[in-house]
Amino acid sequence: MSKVIVIGGGPAGMMAAYAAAESGHAVTLLEQNEKLGKKLFITGKGRCNLTNASDMEQLFANVVSNRKFLYSAFYSYDNEQVISFFESHGMPTKTERGNRVFPVSDHSSDVIAALSTALRGQHVEVFLHTKVKRLLLEKRDEEKRVTGVELADHTKMHADAVIVATGGISYPSTGATGDGYRMAEESGHKMVSPTPALVPMEMKEPWVRDLQGLSLRNVRMSVTRGKKKLYEDFGEMLFTHFGVSGPLVLSASGCIPAKAFDQELSMTIDLKPALDVEQLDHRILREFDEMKNKQFKNSLGHLLPAKMIPVMIALSGIDPDTKVNEISREQRQNLLHLFKNMPLTITGLRDFKEAIITKGGVSVKDINPSTMESKLVQGLYFCGEVLDLDALTGGYNLQIAWSTGHLAGISVL
Incomplete structure (x- = not known):
């Protein structure tokens, strides 16, 4: 003994x-x-x-x-x-x-x-x-x-x-x-x-603060460094006052090498991963057809959480007061791309005070x-x-x- x-x-x-x-x-x-x-x-x-x-x-x-x-x-x-x-x-x-x-x-x-x-x-x-x-x-x-x-x-x-x-x-x-x-x-x-791991991420885009507290479920998220994909998965994420958090984000942070930030890191969010591009286009067309006489800013209620609508409108570049039936095919295609590839730029990870584990x-x-x-x-x-x-x-x-x-x-x- x-x-x-x-x-x-x-x-x-x-x-x-x-x-x-x-x-x-x-x-x-x-x-x-x-x-x-x-x-x-x-x-x-x-x-x-x-x-x-x-x-x-x-x-x-x-x-x-x-x-x-x-x-x-x-x-x-x-x-x-x-x-x-x-x-x-x-x-x-x-x-x-x-x-x-x-x-x-x-x-x-x-x-x-x-x-x-x-x-x-x-x-x-x-x-x-x-x-x-x-x-x-x-x-x-x-x-x-x-x-x-x-x-x-x-x-x-x-x-x-x-x-x-x-x-x-x-x-x-x-x-x-x-x-x-x-x-x-x-x-x-x-x-x-x-280094901190399983930790929230800070984002460059100021509009993330407008989404603070919004939780997205059943989205697909990917993180890339140049042409290299560091992480991709499906699940839940949360917007905060500094960037993003939630299970998807925490796991993604664990896949980012310590020296990764010598190059810009990009994040894209597929807001509708259950639909392919063609299916989503049909869905948007259907919504637009039902609301063809409404303003664009009032047409996305069935597609997005209310908090996200002003942000998506701003990112789309479409005038919010445009009548739905006046939106061009090119504008709709840009909106479609945004739904499948909402862009964010990762500027850093939060520190050890918020990290679940240490890498x-x-x-x-x-x-x-x-x-x-x-x-x-x-x-x-x-x-x-x-x-x-x-x-x-x-x-x-x-x-x-x-x-x-x-x-x-x-x-x-």
Whole structure:
């Protein structure tokens, strides 16, 4: 039996602590906040999309960074096992659109309660308000080995293995400080510069402010950099005072490379993806025929949300007071193109305060993918968001946390 310290009481840390304790080790979990799962509590607007019920191929397809690294982790602890874990600890689940899995109660607190129950059941010792200052390391036969941690109050805690699950630096209000990055660097690990991911986007066009609060459902959105398409998908988005947000936008942000803004990024929105160009043209003609004696500004009520009509009219270049029966074929074709390709220009991403996750972190090249143990320091493991791993929205990032945390926990010798 080894003595194991887990640093960080988020999803990866709690799962790692549970798995290590279930494997027969004496586990101590250190959390700097006043409670476990502080960031987990606000995940998914408080509902907590805890995994995705899609098949393994789909899970890997939604991982953005270093998906091959996750092969062992995902196969050793997959989404079905995650669902089974929570249901066996008193938290029934449900699957919604896009195979997103939630607690039946829609309360993230139930996810944390199930994990807390599991930790108590395995006699994991939990210390809250406990901040780790540094890792304790020593050299044995020219090899570095972790021997424990030193706390902020200079107390030293010794252990046979240490699992770092400190998360990233998104949502700093939840206590995210990047301490795990510092500990990794101090122990010789390479870092991939952290950037915000799954974050809203800022737009150049001033008219987005006129649409603030408007949510669009069932639209298709694409993001391009020059001639290269970075992202395209179908779903829901939201206009804000600075640009756009919502599930589609958050996922798209995760596909934008850190250096992408050395060139203009374009976004186009297909407002009517269910209709091809010909079908939409027929639909517009039908609307125009029924309203041929009305002014153009009063003819789009069945095609667009009211808030969007003035913006579309302005973008179309058609005089709002023009009678519908006076609109030329060329003007109608321009309007049709606008419906299928509403243009926006991305000027930047919002910062870590609004990012759901962090892109970048401890380089996976320094980590053994079969165990999550450091290749540089014996007995030192990393899991979850502290690593350079990230995925799109839909429960995939939490699956990374559960899988890598569990693998780290069961791999302790």
